[in-house]
Amino acid sequence: MSNVIVVGCGRVGSQLANMLSDTGGNVCVIDMNADAFSNLGRSFNGSTIQGIGYDEETLIRAGIEDCDVLAAVTQSDNANLMCAEVATRLYDVPHAIARLYNPDHERAYMQLGLDYVCGTSLVAEDVFSKIVSGHGSHLDTFGEFEVMRFSLDLSCRENKRSIRVSEMERDHEVRIIAFERSDGSASSIPAPDSILYNGDLVLACVRHDLLPQFSRFIQD
Template sequence: MSNVIVIGCGRVGSQLANMLSDNGSNVCVIDRSADAFANLGRNFNGSTIQGVGFDEDVLMRAGVEECDVLAAVTQFDNANLMCAEVASRLFDVPHVIARLYNPDHERAYMQLGIDYVCGTSLVAEDVFSKIVSGHGAHIETFGEFEVLRFSLDLSWRENSKTIRVSEMERDHEVCIVAFERADGSASSIPTPDSVLYAGDTVLACVHHDLIGAFSKYIQD
């Protein structure tokens, strides 16, 4: 059972909180307005706290120190960004997800390495899927596929800290779209023979159902 904090109790936040609660998670919802909690309905069995989602005292009252996932899903990108930064940098929350409402801010989210979901009508479903599957580094969803941007983890390979693109694609039925060396010295669209090193940044297209098996490549 995971402990989840949801910041923002509008349509997306309330839907997400109920989905997580119904799935067995311990959920605490934070919103500036106490009236917003009416969106949760009578069947919500989590907790609520009125306050600002990036306030340290509010987060501690919500249980951030024992939190497994924090999702900032207000309609304000700056607020979501601040919530994500405070949760990840001050409280070391293992998985932080922010709603991206304005696509013009996408570059800032990517540069900060923040896991995010774009502001479409399926935001709650997308965030829920990411929390349940336990993965991050998401960029976009295309039907049954997700594009992931992540730092390559090869620590589980006993005898090698490199891997060929063809091996990753063959064993996991994914498509490696692009990669960048860990030191930023080069980036490239790969060929099957391209060699990837531990720590390289990789852009990959992965089917939803295969993310669990593929997650061993994703550095936490």
């Protein structure tokens, strides 16, 4: 999450940019209207560029060539779609997320393989959760919970090799749904005394607000 571009600086874009900025990410915000940048407030420590979010010159100025994540959250589905397509197809950005207003367009987004968030009141939180959870780890959102698939990283623990399922669920308020050994030798629905090892593939349910602290267990 080191380099993030946010396209659109309305209520959602400015909120998302500030959330990312607060976590120490390098954030650049693009908007056609320079006055929109006032929504960011004084605490925002990223950069801003006036321009069109799918214009190549604007994107290059914003750092698209070294971008890890692009989030297109303007009020136009077409503009968000174009931003995501340009980012992934022309610049190989690993993770592009588009805000979706019209549910009739959902099928098209799915067919294109685009990651998206529907236009609810929690759009900024949903996009933030997708970004901090890591590329490819997010599967679905249920209310205030994220379902994620990821490789387990235990390097942050004193015992870096293993952890009991009951311990992880108790200490980190997460529910482990299933796991598979890193070598593919076995998969299982866990019992409380099941042991997870570093590198295991894990399917888990985590609350939105706990994702930033839980992300240390997710391998990049």
